[in-house]
Amino acid sequence: MRRNRVGWLLLSPTLIILFLVGIVPFIYVLYVGFFEWNLFSSDRAMNFVGVNNYRRLVFDERFLDALWVTIRFTFFAVISQLVIGFFLAQSLLKNFPGKVLFRIVHTLPLMIAPISIGAIWRLLTIPGFGPIPFLLQNWFNIDYNIGRNADQAFLTIILMDIWHWTPFVTLTLLAGLSALPAEPREAAMVDGANSWQIFRYVTLPLMRPIILTVLFIRIMDALRTVDEINMLSNGGGPGTATRTLGIHIFRVVFPQTDYGYGSAMSLLTLYFTIVICWLLFVSLTQLRGSRGNDGGER
Amino acid sequence: MKLRNAFPLLVFVLVALLSVSLAAAQDIPEGIDAAWWSNAAQPYAGTTLRGVSESTPPSNYVRDVLAPMFTAMTGINVELETTSWDQMYDKAIRDMEAGTGIYDFVYIEQDIIYGYLANNYLVNLTEALADMPELAAPGFSFDDFTTFIDYFKDAEGNVFGIPMEAFIKVYLYRTDLFNDPDIAAAFEAEYGYPLAPATTHEQYRQIAEFFTQYAAANGMQMWGTTVQAVSGHPASFYEFFESVVPTFGVYNWGINMENWKATVENGGAMNSDAAKAALEWWVGNLTFAPPEATSSTWDEVAASFAAGRAAQGLVYGENAAWIATDPTRSQVVGSVGVALPPLAEGVLEAAEAGEGYIGYYDGGAFGLPVSSRNMEAALLWLQFVGLPEIQADWAAAASRIVMDSTYDTPQVMAADEATNGYYTLMREQGYLFAGAPPFPFHPQLREVVAPFIYEAIAGTLSPAEALDRAAAAADAELARLGYGS
Numbered sequence: 001m002r003r004n005r006v007g008w009l010l011l012s013p014t015l016i017i018l019f020l021v022g023i024v025p026f027i028y029v030l031y032v033g034f035f036e037w038n039l040f041s042s043d044r045a046m047n048f049v050g051v052n053n054y055r056r057l058v059f060d061e062r063f064l065d066a067l068w069v070t071i072r073f074t075f076f077a078v079i080s081q082l083v084i085g086f087f088l089a090q091s092l093l094k095n096f097p098g099k100v101l102f103r104i105v106h107t108l109p110l111m112i113a114p115i116s117i118g119a120i121w122r123l124l125t126i127p128g129f130g131p132i133p134f135l136l137q138n139w140f141n142i143d144y145n146i147g148r149n150a151d152q153a154f155l156t157i158i159l160m161d162i163w164h165w166t167p168f169v170t171l172t173l174l175a176g177l178s179a180l181p182a183e184p185r186e187a188a189m190v191d192g193a194n195s196w197q198i199f200r201y202v203t204l205p206l207m208r209p210i211i212l213t214v215l216f217i218r219i220m221d222a223l224r225t226v227d228e229i230n231m232l233s234n235g236g237g238p239g240t241a242t243r244t245l246g247i248h249i250f251r252v253v254f255p256q257t258d259y260g261y262g263s264a265m266s267l268l269t270l271y272f273t274i275v276i277c278w279l280l281f282v283s284l285t286q287l288r289g290s291r292g293n294d295g296g297e298r
Numbered sequence: 299m300k301l302r303n304a305f306p307l308l309v310f311v312l313v314a315l316l317s318v319s320l321a322a323a324q325d326i327p328e329g330i331d332a333a334w335w336s337n338a339a340q341p342y343a344g345t346t347l348r349g350v351s352e353s354t355p356p357s358n359y360v361r362d363v364l365a366p367m368f369t370a371m372t373g374i375n376v377e378l379e380t381t382s383w384d385q386m387y388d389k390a391i392r393d394m395e396a397g398t399g400i401y402d403f404v405y406i407e408q409d410i411i412y413g414y415l416a417n418n419y420l421v422n423l424t425e426a427l428a429d430m431p432e433l434a435a436p437g438f439s440f441d442d443f444t445t446f447i448d449y450f451k452d453a454e455g456n457v458f459g460i461p462m463e464a465f466i467k468v469y470l471y472r473t474d475l476f477n478d479p480d481i482a483a484a485f486e487a488e489y490g491y492p493l494a495p496a497t498t499h500e501q502y503r504q505i506a507e508f509f510t511q512y513a514a515a516n517g518m519q520m521w522g523t524t525v526q527a528v529s530g531h532p533a534s535f536y537e538f539f540e541s542v543v544p545t546f547g548v549y550n551w552g553i554n555m556e557n558w559k560a561t562v563e564n565g566g567a568m569n570s571d572a573a574k575a576a577l578e579w580w581v582g583n584l585t586f587a588p589p590e591a592t593s594s595t596w597d598e599v600a601a602s603f604a605a606g607r608a609a610q611g612l613v614y615g616e617n618a619a620w621i622a623t624d625p626t627r628s629q630v631v632g633s634v635g636v637a638l639p640p641l642a643e644g645v646l647e648a649a650e651a652g653e654g655y656i657g658y659y660d661g662g663a664f665g666l667p668v669s670s671r672n673m674e675a676a677l678l679w680l681q682f683v684g685l686p687e688i689q690a691d692w693a694a695a696a697s698r699i700v701m702d703s704t705y706d707t708p709q710v711m712a713a714d715e716a717t718n719g720y721y722t723l724m725r726e727q728g729y730l731f732a733g734a735p736p737f738p739f740h741p742q743l744r745e746v747v748a749p750f751i752y753e754a755i756a757g758t759l760s761p762a763e764a765l766d767r768a769a770a771a772a773d774a775e776l777a778r779l780g781y782g783s
Contacts, residue, residue, distance in 0.1 A: 147592025237530020
């Protein structure tokens with residue numbers, strides 16, 4: 001009993017800080033989400049509207065657009081990072097000339113702040129001055145203008161995110177691959193399995209927990225990306241082609257000062273993130289179960 | 299040995315002292331009663347005033363020239379944070395709303411003053427100076443300002459902001475190109491009338507087309523016009539609603555201020571035929587604009603023009619002086635002409651009769667938040683910014699004028715010549731331009747309408763469709779905000 005008290009006492013500073021910076025703001029946002037509250041409305045008071053803000057979200061074309069942009073962005077960026085990251089991690093297991101230099105250069109983007117990543121890509125892609133539009137125009141006669149072409153802008157934010165975050169995926173998967181036991185692969189080789197079969201039926205299943213972890217981290221990150229896209233696309237343009245949920249919420253809460261609605265949006269986004277991760281977790285664990293049975297039959 | 303070691307330190311101290319003395323000995327303009335300022339500021343010496351403003355030529359002048367001058371005279375330190383336009387608003391509003399008192403003075407753009415007044419963010423300066431006569435500076439008077447100060451008054455005539463910048467968004471053109479006889483002859487041969495600054499939208503478009511083709515044929519990195527068409531930032535919204543649509547005879551963003559409606563069906567004009575023609579024309583100009591136009595805010599438009607990448611354009615007047623005179627930043631020094639923007643039929647007459655306007659009279663003031671913790675010192679600072687004696691150099695450096703008397707100073711007359719008459723245009727025809735309409739809901743409505751303008755720029759919506767949807771969204775938002783429901 002006394003030991004428990006000491007334990008709680010030692011934990012209490014952390015718990016208090018967590019409560020103040022994590023739980024209290026969450027409760028406040030939850031509370032504000034039930035109010036109509038805009039600093040510049042004719043009645044700037046907080047008016048209780050129940051779940052009206054949430055109901056409004058369902059019919060808000062801008063919000064749904066932003067949600068769709070975020071889903072597409074997350075899907076394409078994270079899948080690409082996973083595939084490229086796995087390939088690079090596999091490659092880095094082998095020795096090749098310049099491997100150390102490659103690892104250093106490859107990891108550099110991870111050390112740069114997202115806002116700087118956005119600025120770098122903006123300088124690279126700014127129409128009229130950036131090297132990328134210049135080279136595409138001169139070498140391939142491609143008119144590349146992310147200020148006007150929605151598809152090009154969307155592709156560019158995905159490429160930027162891949163450039164920024166693939167090193168994280170590579171390093172994590174490399175750590176996982178390096179830690180895999182050698183015996184299963186050696187046994188498979190003795191049994192006559194080729195490289196693809198070893199990868200497909202030995203390496204991949206063993207790596208599944210690590211892939212799942214990387215996937216969760218990257219999905220959660222991608223769903224809340226704001227700064228680098230905001231900087232690159234000048235606030236989510238052209239039009240609303242790159243206006244992700246994060247940017248949309250920022251614009252609703254700050255320039256628009258629509259605090260109640262913005263809070264509802266934030267909470268729904270959090271809920272949405274949790275649901276996606278939960279669905280992913282369930283589907284992957286079920287997949288593992290069924291694959292496990294398949295493996296058994298084989 | 300010890301003395302030799304101490305020598306670098308001694309030199310450092312001497313240099314530091316010399317720098318401080320030089321800074322303190324900054325030239326105080328003639329006519330300022332330095333002794334009064336020093337005495338009045340004595341109780342507040344050592345105080346640090348913090349302010350926030352947009353990074354513009356006038357604000358940078360305040361930070362670099364006026365703030366050190368004020369400190370040298372009073373001992374009150376002034377730290378002015380100059381940042382991006384949207385950051386400036388975010389920081390100021392959050393500080394004033396929460397009452398944290400971080401800022402002792404804030405930049406108030408003319409278009410946001412109505413919102414700030416509605417929220418009681420600002421100190422009533424008229425009342426404050428009447429209550430504290432010992433702080434009323436000699437030589438400072440609200441009466442010295444142009445009528446631009448009226449934008450910062452409430453219904454009773456109390457002043458809530460000291461104007462620090464005012465300028466018009468003008469039509470700039472390249473005099474070296476327009477006055478070239480070969481170019482003029484080629485233009486006349488193609489279009490059948492002499493090359494001159496456009497007075498109609500059709501002429502403007504034809505000049506843009508001509509120079510784009512001319513530049514392409516001659517291997518020049520130049521286009522026919524600038525367009526402030528950044529496709530995800532409010533700068534494009536502002537160019538369209540404040541500088542373009544009024545030239546087609548649609549005012550106040552197309553909102554009927556009697557019933558707060560935007561759609562034509564409800565008595566507004568945001569989606570009127572004239573507004574649609576304006577958006578069609580403006581978006582169509584992108585064909586003749588530099589590629590960076592769709593990433594250009596007001597800053598990049600000025601930079602494009604200064605880099606010689608456009609033959610003409612609508613440019614904020616605060617940039618006119620440096621574009622025309624600063625060879626370290628501009629490649630078109632001595633080749634800048636100014637004119638009124640091109641207009642639809644009847645718009646000039648309406649503006650002259652006081653029934654409309656032809657473009658944007660931009661500007662701002664410094665205000666004192668009620669949350670300031672250094673109100674007295676800030677009151678002194680704001681009056682210093684409004685002294686007639688400091689206006690001329692400021693006006694010549696940053697093409698802003700807030701007092702009628704400034705026009706006749708030698709500095710401004712010289713700058714007027716260098717800019718081919720920008721200051722004269724502002725003095726004589728500034729009355730044809732107008733500031734933003736008195737909307738307390740300005741940023742809210744802008745955020746709702748702007749995405750439709752972005753989509754028209756990106757081509758995902760046609761101009762007509764964009765304005766129809768924008769007007770409907772504006773009606774709904776205004777009703778939601780409690781206006782005209």
